Amino acid sequence: MERKYFxxxxxxxxxxxxxxxxxxxxxxxxxxxxxxxxxxxxxDTHCIVRCHSEGYGYGKCSHILRRCRCLKAC
Known part of the structure; x- marks a missing residue:
């Protein structure tokens, strides 16, 4: 039986x-x-639209300074 479960x-x-x-x-x-x-x-929606028009894949608002930041894979 041990061999069966080995x-x-x-x-x-x-x-x-x-x-x-x-x-x-x-x-x-x-x-x-x-x-x-x-x-x-x-x-973020308006920021994403702007970043797409600049050729980036995504955009987000920074929390502290409230600036639009564009992101892409390096």
Whole structure:
């Protein structure tokens, strides 16, 4: 009976150790101030539209200075 479960136990050990070996990496993100956005930024929607027109993938409002910041993968 021990031999019957040996393959199953070995399979789970290999499965668990293979998950530990996977290295995940994140893409670097570059953030620059928008050149076309004017005024204080309170809504990300308007900032995103401006950043898309400047060729960036995303835009967000900074929390402290309320400026539009454009983001893209470096």
């Amino acid at each position: 393959g199953l136990v070995l399979f789970f050990i290999i499965l668990l150790t293979s998950q530990e070996m996977v290295i995940q990496s994140e893409a670097r993100v570059c953030e620059v101030p928008s050149k076309t956005f004017s005024g204080l930024c309170f809504s």
